[in-house]
Amino acid sequence: MALTAVDIYKRLPQTNCARCGSPSCFVFATKVALRQEVIEKCVVLSEAELKDLKVVIGEVRTVMTEAGANAYAQAAEEIxxxxxxxxxxxxxxxxxxxxxxxxxxxxxxxxxxxxxxxxxxxxxxxxxxxxxxxxxxxxxxxxxxxMRGEGGIKNEWVSFGGLPKTFAKQKSFKDNSEDVLVKNFSGKKTQLKTACNSLGGMDVSSEFKSDMAYRFFVLPKIPFLLLFWDEIPEEGFPARVKILMDRSVLAFIDIESLVFLAERFARELVKQGFGDS
Ligand code: SF4
Structure with a gap:
């Protein structure tokens, strides 16, 4: 039987604790299938479960090598x-x-x-x-x-940590989206501006106290607000990024997918700014 990234996901603890460094078990499973991660990084698995999964992954790798398949594509097909x-x-x-x-x-x-x-x-x-x-x-x-989204946007910006039941995922949200932007755009405000414009962002800097503010409609009912404070080396201040979302966001996407969406959003900005995916 052909095994996919979803098969790996089904055998993971599905706690989305992010201790493996991925924002969720689903993302981790996909990376493992793509050989971008090793299964041993899931520290929640017991020794027996790990042993069992290694067998599964062995099959996935064979199938994927033979088919030249992509784990994301497989996951997309499955859902x-x-x-x-x-x-x-x-x-x-x-x-x-x-x-x-x-x-x-x-x-x-x-x-x-x-x-x-x-x-x-x-x-x-x-x-x-x-x-x-x-x-x-x-x-x-x-x-x-x-998600069959119902209802409207509340027009109230909140941080990821301000949403309910996000405590366990706050670190991975920051590491995989906000910190990625800090790392890439620190001291490069012009490139970030170009990237935001390319991605259809609306410059709303005049409405906020940050150095730069852009609003995006990532999906029709999922707006993101990107706030950027550039570094001030002479005063020892590092750059800062906050990605805010509307308080209604969980009516339109689950928490786990939201973490992944923010990660993808950050990567797309980097790609637009520097041509890197
Ligand atoms: S370590 Fe990663 S794969 Fe394992 S349970 Fe936590 S999030 Fe899931």
Whole structure:
């Protein structure tokens, strides 16, 4: 039987404690399948569980090497079916998406990080500009639609730590998104500005006390506010970054996926700023 990153995930403790350095068990499983991480880094597994998982991973590696597959793509394929039973016409408004019917096929049209996508009920994702959607874009679109978002944005910015039940994941949120931006953009405000503009951010610096503030609609009902204070070397102040979100965010995405989304958001900014993924 072909095993995937999801198979590894199913055998992990699923506590999302982040002690392995990944923001969640799902992200860790994907990295292990991609050979970017070693399973031993999950410190929660017992010796017996670890031994068992090593066997599983051995199979995954064989399958992936033979197929040249990508674990993100596999994960995207596996979650496609989750939206089949959703009433697209009814949910479109709540998700901030547009309902489309073309050739008897139903779609939701929605924007993810400045790119427009069409998602069919079979979970197929089409990028509006004709390019190929990345596997992680597919994953977020399916997860977002599957939340069947209802209600509006509250227009109240909160930090990740200000959301309920996020304590265990605060470190990984900071390490994998805010600190990535600090590391890459410290002393490089112009590059960050360029990256924010490329990613469709709106400059709202005049509304905040930080050196720079940009608002993004990462998904139609998920705005992020990026606040940046640049370093002042002569005074010994390091750069600081805060990523804030609307208080309503957990109506539109689960905590684990939000951590992953912020990580992806940071990486996209780095990519736009320096051409690095
Ligand atoms: S160490 Fe990583 S993989 Fe293991 S339980 Fe914690 S988050 Fe999950």
């Amino acid at each position: 496609k079916g989750r939206i089949r039973d959703i009433d697209f016409r009814r949910q479109a408004n709540g998700l901030g998406a547009q309902y489309l019917k073309e050739d008897d096929k139903e779609y939701l049209s929605l924007i993810l990080l400045n790119h427009k996508y069409k998602v069919s009920k079979d979970g197929d994702v089409i990028k509006d500009d004709g390019g190929s959607p990345t596997a992680w874009a597919k994953i977020f679109l399916i997860i977002y639609i599957n």
